[in-house]
């Protein structure tokens with residue numbers, strides 16, 4: 001089954017007179033569990049092919065499917081998630097963070113994805129590259145080959161479906177290169193890992209199951225079960241512009257092309273100059289790619305920081321809402337307190353009014369009683385013949401009634 005498929009993929013950088021066609025209608029598939037090397041002259045489009053296949057660059061035309069997803073249909077956030085979960089990337093220049101230990105560097109992709117790195121997963125990834133005993137070392141305390149192995153462990157820690165490697169041995173000596181290539185090969189053989197690797201080195205390419213050749217952004221043939229000598233012959237033929245020599249299974253004409261070239265010393269000198277220029281270009285491109293890699297890492301970190309900022313913003317907003325709710329509740333409680341106070345005051349007033357009433361009633365009662373006593377006395381007196389009765393008694397009651 002193919003885990004990556006490119007269909008008529010083209011990629012053009014720039015516009016107008018300065019436009020560069022890096023890929024030109026490339027159709028190509030990568031089978032799950034296979035190890036493919038991508039080769040071609042400097043500027044032939046190898047890195048661009050890798051980046052389009054990995055979803056790091058969007059093609060100008062054509063389609064890329066990665067682990068069953070059509071990348072052109074994915075929005076940037078979904079593409080970022082798919083990349084994090086599906087691919088691992090290894091660059092020529094390691095791109096380790098110098099302040100972090102090997103295990104912290106390896107755990108970084110998990111942190112960036114918002115997970116707490118599991119110590120066991122990190123240890124397993126370091127073990128897979130033979131660096132279990134260097135977990136606490138910082139990059140400066142490791143050799144170039146060891147740093148690249150840490151970078152491979154970092155790419156493996158998310159258990160990616162596809163591991164893309166752009167000249168992973170480009171900065172290493174032959175011993176360190178062999179160690180790295182041996183690790184990549186065993187990942188394919190022992191775990192069924194899918195690997196796509198760009199390389200200039202025929203010896204590195206010979207570790208793959210298949211070599212894909214590019215020339216001027218176009219597919220220029222493939223070679224199954226490659227050996228270093230055949231790969232070198234095909235490359236030489238390609239550089240001589242003899243693209244017909246490279247078929248699905250290669251041909252012997254590439255060797256002929258190489259022989260023809262070695263007969264002319266002038267050609268050799270020119271080739272030497274070209275190779276030197278190629279070397280300089282490759283070095284410059286390598287630096288650019290390293291910078292790109294750092295930019296992407298910074299971009300990912302920034303995106304994560306943005307997510308964190310957004311999360312903090314949301315939390316702050318929630319806290320604000322909560323504060324507002326508490327404020328509203330407090331205000332309601334205040335209102336309630338005020339209402340109770342008012343009610344209490346009303347009750348006090350009522351009590352006072354009742355008291356007043358009671359006092360008044362009491363006073364009225366005692367007044368009545370006094371009056372009654374006086375009236376009684378008068379009545380008694382009248383009865384005794386001292387006061388005139390009915391006229392005075394009626395005036396006295398009306399006066400008290402109005403006072404109440």
Ligand SMILES: Nc1ncnc2c1ncn2[C@@H]1O[C@H](COP(=O)(O)OP(=O)(O)OP(=O)(O)O)[C@@H](O)[C@H]1O
Pocket residue numbers: 013014020021022040041042043044045046047048049281282285286
């Ligand atoms: N971001 C970019 N902007 C403009 N042109 C670019 C960009 N990236 C690549 N190119 C151009 O596209 C072409 C293919 O570049 P690419 O890096 O894919 O080639 P390559 O085969 O990987 O080269 P090398 O072996 O030197 O690394 C080159 O002509 C290059 O200059």
